Amino acid sequence: MNAKDIHPSSFRDPSGYVFSENGDIKRVINPIYFEQYKALTDSGFYNSLFKNQLLIPHTELSNTNEEIVIKAEKIPFITYPYEWSFNMYKEAALLTLRLQKYCLEKGFSLKDATAFNVTFHKGKAVFIDTLSFDFYAENTPWRAYKQFITHFFGPLLLAHYHGAQSLKLLSNFIDGIPVKMISSMLPFKTKLSPILYSNIHLLAKLEDKHNEDYKGEAKEASLSKKGQLNIIQSLYDYIKKLELKEHSEWGNYYDKTNYTDDAFIKKSEIINTWVNTIHPERLIDIGGNDGTFVRKLKSTVKTALVCDIDNNAVDFNHKTMKLNKEKTMLPFVLDVLNPSAAIGLNNKERDSFLDRIETFAPDVTLALAVIHHMSLSGNVPFSQSAKFFSSFSKFLIIEFPKREDSWVQRLLTNKADFKDHFDFYNLDNFISAYSKVFEIIEQKEIEGSKRVIFLLKNKSQS
Numbered sequence: 001m002n003a004k005d006i007h008p009s010s011f012r013d014p015s016g017y018v019f020s021e022n023g024d025i026k027r028v029i030n031p032i033y034f035e036q037y038k039a040l041t042d043s044g045f046y047n048s049l050f051k052n053q054l055l056i057p058h059t060e061l062s063n064t065n066e067e068i069v070i071k072a073e074k075i076p077f078i079t080y081p082y083e084w085s086f087n088m089y090k091e092a093a094l095l096t097l098r099l100q101k102y103c104l105e106k107g108f109s110l111k112d113a114t115a116f117n118v119t120f121h122k123g124k125a126v127f128i129d130t131l132s133f134d135f136y137a138e139n140t141p142w143r144a145y146k147q148f149i150t151h152f153f154g155p156l157l158l159a160h161y162h163g164a165q166s167l168k169l170l171s172n173f174i175d176g177i178p179v180k181m182i183s184s185m186l187p188f189k190t191k192l193s194p195i196l197y198s199n200i201h202l203l204a205k206l207e208d209k210h211n212e213d214y215k216g217e218a219k220e221a222s223l224s225k226k227g228q229l230n231i232i233q234s235l236y237d238y239i240k241k242l243e244l245k246e247h248s249e250w251g252n253y254y255d256k257t258n259y260t261d262d263a264f265i266k267k268s269e270i271i272n273t274w275v276n277t278i279h280p281e282r283l284i285d286i287g288g289n290d291g292t293f294v295r296k297l298k299s300t301v302k303t304a305l306v307c308d309i310d311n312n313a314v315d316f317n318h319k320t321m322k323l324n325k326e327k328t329m330l331p332f333v334l335d336v337l338n339p340s341a342a343i344g345l346n347n348k349e350r351d352s353f354l355d356r357i358e359t360f361a362p363d364v365t366l367a368l369a370v371i372h373h374m375s376l377s378g379n380v381p382f383s384q385s386a387k388f389f390s391s392f393s394k395f396l397i398i399e400f401p402k403r404e405d406s407w408v409q410r411l412l413t414n415k416a417d418f419k420d421h422f423d424f425y426n427l428d429n430f431i432s433a434y435s436k437v438f439e440i441i442e443q444k445e446i447e448g449s450k451r452v453i454f455l456l457k458n459k460s461q462s
């Protein structure tokens with residue numbers, strides 16, 4: 001296998017590596033991990049996790065003395081921790097703790113507890129690193145404990161006290177938020193909580209002491225299995241009760257639209273008619289709030305991505321999915337004015353949103369009630385937003401609120417003395433800019449509103 005075939009994030013694990021071949025995701029297992037792989041396979045451990053949808057399933061393709069090759073079930077779109085809403089992040093943390101508890105019960109242990117080992121697939125969090133399981137050694141502490149704190153417990157605590165934006169910190173700290181930083185950002189009163197003191201503040205102190213006392217000799221700590229299970233259970237119970245303190249205006253967005261119920265229904269009917277003519281398998285709703293318009297689609301879509309800048313809207317969508325047991329929709333947090341960048345070594349360990357969405361190749365993109373925010377809140381010219389959408393959209397259904405629209409007027413008023421600078425914001429200029437990269441298939445006024453909706457086709461994909 002040539003180095004160029006290996007996924008850029010696979011250099012960290014000596015047990016094996018991931019590569020892509022003809023669109024399939026495959027993993028090579030090195031001899032160093034053969035003993036663990038055989039035990040995990042023969043004991044039925046892997047199959048049990050597959051059956052309970054806790055670990056992404058794989059099939060074995062080949063098995064030699066030099067390497068074992070497995071093929072994993074393909075996940076249409078990978079989301080990263082800094083794109084999850086608060087309750088999605090909680091679900092991923094609780095999954096990791098459940099896995100470690102199950103591991104201990106079966107004589108194994110998670111050697112990695114990075115949040116990047118989890119993603120969302122078929123409506124729920126799923127573990128994706130097949131080689132993260134190792135043998136449990138009696139009376140040894142959890143090797144990945146500190147990693148769990150810096151990747152999961154710490155970020156969730158920061159979000160609880162400071163807001164969901166704290167969850168984006170992992171995009172800057174790919175190896176986990178430093179425990180000293182977490183400790184310093186938490187309120188003083190958290191030192192009075194036994195679980196927060198022992199798992200955050202004391203851990204930060206011990207890290208300092210370790211750095212001061214380090215003389216080249218590592219002391220082996222001892223912890224019984226029962227003690228480890230107690231720590232895991234206490235973390236699980238605490239995280240399960242964590243909630244956000246913040247609220248947003250977008251959580252009940254569709255309860256206060258600035259147009260009539262009839263207009264809302266008419267808009268949904270137009271979208272349905274157009275989507276039905278396209279018969280998409282893959283769809284993305286940019287600024288899709290709580291997924292309302294995707295849920296109203298009568299056309300069967302295999303995978304529907306719904307992203308929004310607002311954590312609470314994404315959380316509400318995630319909760320609705322759970323209640324309805326929906327498996328085709330994938331909500332995540334995304335700021336279209338600052339999409340997730342490529343990060344890690346050589347900026348290649350985690351792909352940018354634009355790279356991932358280009359690979360996903362949606363058949364249709366919905367952009368409803370988002371262009372005025374891009375243009376007026378973000379100062380983005382129509383030519384630039386058209387370039388953004390055309391980079392991944394075959395068909396684009398986009399809604400344009402005219403200058404007379406009350407929300408547009410509110411945004412313009414917020415510009416105060418610079419209001420005149422936004423004279424460019426009008427229907428003619430929008431059509432002129434978008435017509436350069438899209439063919440207008442159809443446009444319709446949404447009766448009962450000051451909005452126009454367009455069905456566009458990408459000229460470069462005609």
